Amino acid sequence: MPTRRTRRTTSSAKPLLTARTADKHRLYQVAVQHPPAEIDFVTHWFQKLTGRHARRLCEDFCGTGHTACEFVRRHKDNVAEGLDLHSPTLAWGRRHNLAKLTPEQQQRIALLQRNVLHPRGADKAFDVILAMNFSYWIFKTRDALRAYFAAVRAALARDGVFFLDTWGGWECMKEMKDRRRCAGGFTYIWDQHRYDPLTGDLTCHIHFEFKRGPAMKRAFTYHWRLWTVPELKELLAEAGFRRTTVYWETENAHGNGTGVFLPRKHGLADASFVAYLSAEK
Template sequence: MPNPSKNTASRKAASKNTQLPFDKYDFYNQAVQSPEADVKFYRQVYKDVNKSKRPRVLREDFCAGAAISCEWVKLDPSHKSIGIDLDQVPMDYGKEHYLSKLNSEQQKRIALIQQNVLSGQLPAADIVAAVNFSYFFFKKREVLKQYFQNVYKSMNKDGLFILDIFGGTQCTDAIEDRTKHKEFTYYWDQKHFDPVTNEAYFEIHFRYKNKKYEGVFSYDWRMWTIPEIRELMAEVGFKDSYVYWEGTSRKGLGNGKFDRVTKGEACLSWIAYIVGVK
């Protein structure tokens, strides 16, 4: 399994000096997020697809602490971002720990909204990013389609919908993958995979100061496939979709560089981006 959050160089956040107490959102951020690299990639893909046009508004669906939204406003003074999440708790954490580190001008260019991405009108955007596989929560095709329709309606002309996805034979095994960080150890635990439904259950654990914190985050997901996602995008109106596949390092691991492809490669584990074009 790719340890979807973290098998690439670009996804490796620099270790921070983490002090007590145990802070699950901080550890999550360090272990699985790489918002600085993510926003540069989104800008690059927009340029790749739309040539001279520049994106301004990023919407981060399933934003949790909105780390990506914060990086987007830092990238350019014309940028605005909107983070959407059902749960106010991680958004409040993000306000306290990430937004508070921005200057006041940057803070004015971010809005965090508590909303279900399945319902109501979503704010307009040039790029909608739904990453770390959060749409895998939607197990039924009609529910995922409802989400894609909602996204499509909300997007500006030439807008991009950027999703990440992972797969490979290893992600159907029940295995636990461990990554040591400076202050803690991160575990990606693949508990269960059902080939009949393609549903899978994962947990994140952390070891910190000789104590293992089990099941700190859990994910009851459906493992969607690239063709399923592209077909759904086409059904709701996206005029094109592209796949950006990760390159391979000399050691045979993902190298954190994603290029547009028309064919992938059979491997034990892989991560890719799917980009829907309005």
């Protein structure tokens, strides 16, 4: 994933010594995800938008369910579901992330092997649905992405809110590699391998390098379409969402990201930015 401007605090992950001993899901969680900040953001803005607390959350494209686990930890009334197609990744999440929850917390979370496009059932009525780390970019046509947004909307409570992130700036069309040292003694490499300006298709890989031994090449690969913020706003409206808000990261005096995202109508022509969107049912 593109590096957010704010340097994230990362938890240490030991032992992460070589490509042979390292676990790619653990490396991904350390390098890419920061569920506490994500849940802080989502719960704060849900309350601002609706005047109540979010209690029912669905993490679409949940992978290991890392963020859903954080949500159930936050409050005894919080319940979460995670949806993903890939059963080995879900199994890893149950073994490593859900296993760290108390038995009571484990009762309030379920990771399900489901397609996010499929109807979720009339009883769902989630307060919040999340689609983070650009996972919805797998939908490469306007029709497919609109259909996904409509499926999300149908699974939300009357005042439910869909939160998603997006990435932009002129560097996202560049074939390049971005390297970052991570806690635990490994290097994360975001490889923007191929961008096709005629289709918008973008293929990216994640590689991991270690102090010793060979790299773990192509630990993860993504075949995406590069979507822009105006296209997302239009498609969310076409799917029936009544209001979309874009949250832009604020900067400190040195021009560095602060990790605080605020509603904005206009952005800056940055080389690379990550922004959040909320879409109200």
